[in-house]
Amino acid sequence: MSQLPANPTPEETASPMQSKTPTAKHKFEGHKNNIQSFVFLHDNAHVVSGSLDGTMRKWDCETGRLIGEPWKGNGGYILALALSPDGKTIACGREDGSVQRWDTDGKMIKTIWTGHSDWVRSLSWSPSGGHIASGSDDGTILIREAESGKVEVGPIKTNQDWVLSLAYSPLGDRIASCGNNKTICIWDSNTGKLLVGPIEDLGNSGTSVVWSLDGSKLYSASDKFARVFDSGSGTLLHRFQHDNSLYSVALSPKHNVLACVGFGGVVQLWDTESHKPLGQSFPQDGRKELYCVSFSPDGQYLAYGGYDNKITLWMVQDIALQLTVHAPMSKIQDVTQEETQPEPPSSSFPNGDEIMEEDRNNPYDNFFASSQSSLTPAPCDPSRKRRLQNIFSNLSVLRPPVNHAPSVFMRPQTATKASAPQKKEELEEEKNVVRMLTYLQ
Structure with missing residues (x-):
């Protein structure tokens, strides 16, 4: 493994000082216990959250209000949520080892899948939507056919203790998992064969993993570092250092931005090209632990949740004030359900943190454009038609808990x-x- 490049000092990486304290757009309050996972719906206007109180709730991003009544079901704690690529179905991982499916209006599909003997902490849909992978505290991964629930691959015995995070690659041929034993593994999603790893030296339990948009890199959270690995070799490429342990990372669907949250309620954005922080890190009120973070599909919003029992919603431009918007915001049209196989990235893309856009003018193309920022919007390539939601639903929705957190994630080893x-x-x-x-x- 190659030697890790030296991290720049805080003085070398400091961003321009923010002129004022940022203010959150909304705080979605109502859950009675920790929030472990949430998903942005494809309309960019609603969030669905899951909690240890055993309920799911749907929120309006514009008004900040709860929509309807809490969604209730059996099975105990809700530990993981994942939105299907077509945006119609939410998979839900439960304390009793089951996987449930709900539509986005809060109606549960009657068939409940069993097979795990312990908590289901992680879920991921394949980019095509045809399969769902689940990871459990029983140390296994099951890959099911999404309609019938038939187990087609597995159980994959990971030897990772608890499988705390899962993520399908953009092409759907691989699955990354990180676990309680401080490792990351990459598996063949068709056979369950171990391809890369175990990647070790995480410092602590791996709690969150996401792929770069071209599949060449993996971003992870474990101790005080967000790490970047080469997904082909497992080589460590870079570490983003923080003052406290991290629980979750997420990549922006529009630009080269990595969001990190964790212990002490601190939130920090990074430019994945320059490895410099964007704006200053700032703590959540009360400095409660944050367990999950995600960007909305249009890149306009960032949200996180955790030990304070609520979801906090931000306009991204308010967090990093040096970033400016050059076009009015409007909702992205729903994508059609037809899918095309993603192509390998062209040589014109210098790194794996950029995305090839749809063949239409997009009002968000210049969302992060600023003379003071090193961020580069992804170029528009009409010859490549990737469906944004089919990729990002697998990159952003899996935000599992950390076992060393001061919360219910620590469990008796009995x-x-x-x-x-x-x-x-x-x-x-x-x-x-x-x-x-x-x-x-």
Whole structure:
């Protein structure tokens, strides 16, 4: 493995000072327990969140209000959500090891899939929408046919302890997983064969993994670093350093922007080309742990959630004030369900953090354009027609918890499950212990 390039010092990478404290657009409040996962719908106007309170809720990004009643179902904690590439179905991973499916209006599909013997913490749809991969605390990955639920690949025995994050590659031929044993693995999605890894030296449990848009890189969260790996060899390419441990990372669907959130409620954006921070990091109110982060499909919004039981929604331009908008915002039209096989990136693309746009003028092309920023919008190439949602639903929706967080993610290492009251009591004790250990670090 090649030696890691030296990280620039904070003085070398500091962005221009923000002139004022940024203000969130909305805070979606109502859940009674931690929020583990959420998804932006393809209309760029709604968010669906899942919580340890066992409910899902749909929110309006413009008004900040809850739409309808909370979605309730059996199965205990909701630990993972994933939106289908066609934007019509949300897969839901539960505490009892089941996978449920819901439509975007809150109606649950009757058939519930079983097969895992422990919590389902991670989910990912294939880019074509034909398959769903699930990762569990039982250490396995199951790949199911999306309509019938038939297991076609697996169980893949990962040897990763808990499978905390899953992500299909943009071409759908590979699946990346990261786990409680501080490793990342890349699997053949058709056979379950290990292709790359285990990639080690993460410093702590791998809690979040996403692919670059051309599939050449993997971005991950584990300890105080967001790491970038070559997806073909597993070679470490770069580390983005933070003051606190990270839980989740997300890539912007429009430009070379990486968002990182984690312990202490700190949020930081990075330019993935220059490796410089965009704006200053800023803490969430109360500095509560943040477990999940995602951009909206149009790149206009950034949202995150976690230990404070709410989703905080931002306009991206308000977080990094040096970025300016040169065109009025409007909603992107829904894509058709027809799909074309993604092509390998052309040599005109200098890195894997840019996307080939649809063959039409897009009001968001200059969203991040600024003379003060090194961000480069993705060039428009009419000959390449990638469906944005088919890619980004697999890059942004999987934001699982970290096992070393001061929360319910720490679990008794026992062969049999405790009763609900016993489990909650034990988890509360572990939460206090981990808080103290983290403080002593």
